[in-house]
Every structure is written in structure tokens, then in C-alpha cells.
Amino acid sequence: FAKGPLAGRHVLVTSGPTHEPIDPVRYIANRSSGAQGTAIAAALRDLGARVTFVTGPASVPPPGGVDVVRVETAAQMLGAVEAALPAEAAIFAAAVADWRVMNAATSKMKKDGSGKAPAMEFAQNPDILAQVSGLAQGRPALVVGFAAETDDVIANATAKRLRKGCDWIVANDVSPVTGIMGGAENAVTVISGDGAESWPRMGKAAVAQRLAAKIAEALA
Numbered sequence: 001f002a003k004g005p006l007a008g009r010h011v012l013v014t015s016g017p018t019h020e021p022i023d024p025v026r027y028i029a030n031r032s033s034g035a036q037g038t039a040i041a042a043a044l045r046d047l048g049a050r051v052t053f054v055t056g057p058a059s060v061p062p063p064g065g066v067d068v069v070r071v072e073t074a075a076q077m078l079g080a081v082e083a084a085l086p087a088e089a090a091i092f093a094a095a096v097a098d099w100r101v102m103n104a105a106t107s108k109m110k111k112d113g114s115g116k117a118p119a120m121e122f123a124q125n126p127d128i129l130a131q132v133s134g135l136a137q138g139r140p141a142l143v144v145g146f147a148a149e150t151d152d153v154i155a156n157a158t159a160k161r162l163r164k165g166c167d168w169i170v171a172n173d174v175s176p177v178t179g180i181m182g183g184a185e186n187a188v189t190v191i192s193g194d195g196a197e198s199w200p201r202m203g204k205a206a207v208a209q210r211l212a213a214k215i216a217e218a219l220a
């Protein structure tokens with residue numbers, strides 16, 4: 001049996017990018033490595049939680065000792081999240097693609113010799129964080145979102161918290177100069193109804209441990 005402040009608690013973590021198909025061999029993705037989500041899942045596990053880890057195609061392996069659910073697309077991630085509920089806390093660290101290709105081809109697209117490129121139409125993906133935050137029944141007691149921003153980080157993240165209806169937003173600056181996206185370190189500000197708390201730049205594992213401790217405190 002697990003020991004620790006989160007023993008007997010079920011928590012859900014989403015992580016990684018999603019891949020949105022263009023045709024059977026091509027997709028649209030983003031630069032998320034899954035490192036921060038993976039570290040959070042491991043830290044929650046280390047506090048004794050039963051962790052369901054819903055992950056897109058990440059470049060780091062999932063942690064051991066958690067229930068791993070692998071998905072590719074945002075639509076599949078939403079389905080996996082719904083199937084994993086109820087949970088006492090849900091941490092949405094995935095970098096979900098905002099759009100999917102509407103007219104994805106079922107066989108490989110070919111150049112037709114005309115010199116013309118194909119046109120792509122996009123549809124907006126479901127916002128998993130907003131949907132779970134808005135659940136009238138079965139909403140996790142604590143819903144945590146992330147805000148990867150390049151400008152006006154705190155103002156944008158504060159607005160995002162209200163728009164999405166989550167309890168906390170973990171904001172970070174992913175401007176290329178910070179080296180945070182895909183890097184080993186993170187500098188975050190945790191925004192809750194009580195205000196904004198900026199943490200010093202530290203390794204992603206340290207951010208995860210501090211966040212997991214704060215989650216355990218909130219659920220206590």
C-alpha cells in the first residue's frame with residue numbers, strides 16, 4: 001500500500017503534445033517534450049497518489065508506478081480524461097493542439113504534378129481543461145491548468161484562469177530566449193484565487209515536487 005499525504009487519492013495528469021493527422025503519415029504537432037507533466041506525475045506518485053497519466057506522443061518516457069494511457073489526438077485525450085474520472089485533482093500539463101485538420105485524408109496525399117499545394121481546413125479542438133473545470137457533476141476538487149505564454153505572462157494567465165474556470169493556473173514564459181520549452185528548468189508563477197506566487201527558476205523535477213506538495217496541502 002502507498003504511503004504519504006496523497007495515499008488513497010486518485011489524481012489525473014495530462015502531459016505531452018498531441019498529434020493531429022493531416023493524412024496517415026503526416027501530422028501537426030508542437031514542441032512540448034512532456035518533461036514537466038511527467039515530473040508532476042512522478043512527484044504525485046511519490047506522495048502516495050494513484051496517478052492516471054494521460055499522455056500524447058512525448059519525447060520523454062512516462063514515469064513508472066502510474067497508470068499510463070497513451071493517446072495521439074486532442075479528441076482521444078478528452079475521451080481518456082473522461083474515462084479516468086472521477087479524480088480528486090486533475091493537472092492539465094499537456095500542450096493540446098488548438099486545431100485539428102478537418103479534411104484529413106485517409107490515404108497519403110500526393111503531389112499531383114500541377115505545382116499546387118493542397119489547402120487545409122482547420123477545426124478547433126475541444127478544450128479539455130475548460131470542459132473538466134465546468135463539470136456540474138464529478139468535477140475534481142482541484143483543477144490545475146498551465147499557461148505557456150510569451151508575453152504579459154501573469155496578466156494573460158490570470159485571465160486564462162477565469163476563462164477556463166480552473167482553480168490554479170501554473171504560468172510560464174516559453175519565449176525561446178528562456179530555453180524552458182524542451183529544457184530542463186522552469187520558472188513558474190502559480191495563480192489561484194488568492195493571488196500570484198512566483199517561484200524561482202529551478203529544475204522541472206523541483207517545480208513538480210513543490211507543486212505536488214501544494215496539491216497535497218490543498219486536498220488535506
Ligand code: C5P
Binds near residue numbers: 095097146147
Ligand atoms: O488556452 P491554452 O492552450 O493556453 O490553455 C492551456 C491550458 O489548457 C493547459 O493546462 C492545457 O493542458 C489546457 N488545454 C486543454 N485542452 C485544450 C487546450 C488547452 O486541456 N484543447
